[in-house]
Amino acid sequence: xxxLRDLTKRYGRQVAVDxxxxxxxxxxxxxxxxxxxSGKSTTMRMILGLDAPDHGQALINGVxxxxxxxxxxxxxxxxxxxxxxxxxxxxxxxxxLAASNDLPGSRVEQVLRTVxxxxxxxxxxxxxxxGMRQRLGVAVALLGDPGVLLxxxxxxxxxxxxxxxxRDLLRGLAAEGRTVFVSSHLIAEMALTADRLIVIGRGRLLxxxxxAELAAVDDSLEDAFFxxxxxxxxxxxxxxx
Amino acid sequence: MKNATRMEWIKLRSVRxxxxxxxASVVAMAATGVGVGLGYRSHTPVATAAQIFNNSxxxxxxxxxxxxxxxxxxxxxxxxxxxxxxxxxxxxxRRTVLAAKVIVGGGAALLTGMTASFAGYLGGQLAIxxxxxxxxxxxxxxxLRAVVLTGVYLAATALIGVxxxxxxxxxxxxxxxxxxxxxxxxxxxxxxxxxxxxVGRFVPLLMLLNAIAVTTPTxxxxxxxxxxxxxxxxxLALVLFGAVLLRRRDA
Numbered sequence: 218x219x220x221l222r223d224l225t226k227r228y229g230r231q232v233a234v235d236x237x238x239x240x241x242x243x244x245x246x247x248x249x250x251x252x253x254x255s256g257k258s259t260t261m262r263m264i265l266g267l268d269a270p271d272h273g274q275a276l277i278n279g280v281x282x283x284x285x286x287x288x289x290x291x292x293x294x295x296x297x298x299x300x301x302x303x304x305x306x307x308x309x310x311x312x313x314l315a316a317s318n319d320l321p322g323s324r325v326e327q328v329l330r331t332v333x334x335x336x337x338x339x340x341x342x343x344x345x346x347x348g349m350r351q352r353l354g355v356a357v358a359l360l361g362d363p364g365v366l367l368x369x370x371x372x373x374x375x376x377x378x379x380x381x382x383x384r385d386l387l388r389g390l391a392a393e394g395r396t397v398f399v400s401s402h403l404i405a406e407m408a409l410t411a412d413r414l415i416v417i418g419r420g421r422l423l424x425x426x427x428x429a430e431l432a433a434v435d436d437s438l439e440d441a442f443f444x445x446x447x448x449x450x451x452x453x454x455x456x457x458x
Numbered sequence: 459m460k461n462a463t464r465m466e467w468i469k470l471r472s473v474r475x476x477x478x479x480x481x482a483s484v485v486a487m488a489a490t491g492v493g494v495g496l497g498y499r500s501h502t503p504v505a506t507a508a509q510i511f512n513n514s515x516x517x518x519x520x521x522x523x524x525x526x527x528x529x530x531x532x533x534x535x536x537x538x539x540x541x542x543x544x545x546x547x548x549x550x551x552r553r554t555v556l557a558a559k560v561i562v563g564g565g566a567a568l569l570t571g572m573t574a575s576f577a578g579y580l581g582g583q584l585a586i587x588x589x590x591x592x593x594x595x596x597x598x599x600x601x602l603r604a605v606v607l608t609g610v611y612l613a614a615t616a617l618i619g620v621x622x623x624x625x626x627x628x629x630x631x632x633x634x635x636x637x638x639x640x641x642x643x644x645x646x647x648x649x650x651x652x653x654x655x656x657v658g659r660f661v662p663l664l665m666l667l668n669a670i671a672v673t674t675p676t677x678x679x680x681x682x683x684x685x686x687x688x689x690x691x692x693x694l695a696l697v698l699f700g701a702v703l704l705r706r707r708d709a
Binding site for chain 1: 468546549709
């Protein structure tokens with residue numbers, strides 16, 4: 218379980234995350250929705266202890282991320298598709314991270330098979346397509362067989378086959394009783410993947426709901442998303458003249 | 459700590475730049491040694507043993523930059539690529555990560571620097587075989603000390619690179635600063651004229667060429683061992699400064 222308590226982050230005078238409090242429960246896929254710049258990635262980085270909150274805390278199974286003894290076995294994270302050295306092979310990248318948490322080398326081969334990269338694992342990761350990079354990121358997240366998964370925009374840049382693969386994978390992981398927390402700015406995709414939804418805008422919690430509830434109130438999920446985030450979008454365009 | 463060290467070792471050996479820089483530093487010193495030896499073969503008057511010995515180690519001027527770059531890249535390549543977030547997510551204790559980088563980067567640089575230093579020495583000695591120039595055997599303690607201290611100096615340079623990399627976090631900027639720190643103080647010390655030596659004995663490159671990689675230090679400078687310790691002190695100070703910043707900053 219992930220628990221946020223009044224989590225706040227400021228960059229200068231700009232408040233990126235503003236007193237966020239919510240819980241993410243195990244057993245279901247929870248979507249983390251919000252427009253671009255709404256603070257989703259910053260929130261995820263704070264959960265992982267990469268950014269320090271100015272106020273409040275983020276707890277995983279009751280403890281701060283930094284206090285987890287072997288974090289990869291508790292939390293798997295996909296932060297962005299580029300969190301690797303392009304000159305290093307996928308296998309070496311995974312082996313290094315496995316070593317850091319005392320995971321056996323067999324786990325590396327296992328996750329490579331799971332994400333379908335076994336045949337290209339010896340190639341330098343910089344030569345990978347965007348879809349393959351996302352798969353490598355997912356492999357890192359699965360490496361320690363964690364009970365909590367955190368994925369920031371995992372379907373970005375994936376083709377339809379890849380999107381379906383991620384969707385099935387996440388639903389399968391949640392069905393095994395894991396906590397799965399997935400951010401996206403695409404409501405349509407979230408509707409297919411997630412059961413519960415947490416919607417934020419300008420760093421504030423706008424709604425904690427379910428896909429079913431949203432669909433019942435508005436004509437479409439897209440309308441519901443716009444209704445929720447209307448007051449919390451930073452940039453608006455107009456129709457082209 | 460052990461696991462973090464294993465991680466860093468896998469990371470260090472699995473990128474090509476490490477190997478290119480390490481090989482280049484050994485080759486640079488060996489080639490300089492051989493070049494010096496060959497250049498003096500037909501020199502009149504006949505070169506002294508100290509001339510050959512001191513000059514054959516001068517390839518360390520280049521090797522220090524290459525090994526320093528390895529040290530820098532151990533840290534900055536992670537910030538440049540986003541790898542640092544994977545690293546800190548796997549090992550949230552950041553100073554453990556830095557300590558592992560110091561152990562692995564420093565260890566690898568010590569091995570490489572020592573190899574390079576001996577390669578420079580041997581290159582010089584081999585290139586003068588069969589001439590009237592007297593050899594400089596390692597059985598002479600002063601010679602052995604100079605070769606070993608040069609290797610340690612090179613490892614310290616790599617750690618200075620690790621420290622600068624942790625502070626600056628950007629490959630280009632960090633390597634620029636490293637090169638600047640190696641050369642600018644040398645030029646600056648020259649501006650002091652007669653009293654330059656009082657400043658020069660604290661300057662890395664001048665220590666290398668006049669106290670560390672030589673059989674007899676220039677008068678007024680610290681001894682070879684003290685100069686080498688001073689270099690290690692600089693490295694320690696920079697790494698500690700990096701460690702302080704590492705705690706406070708977002709990754």
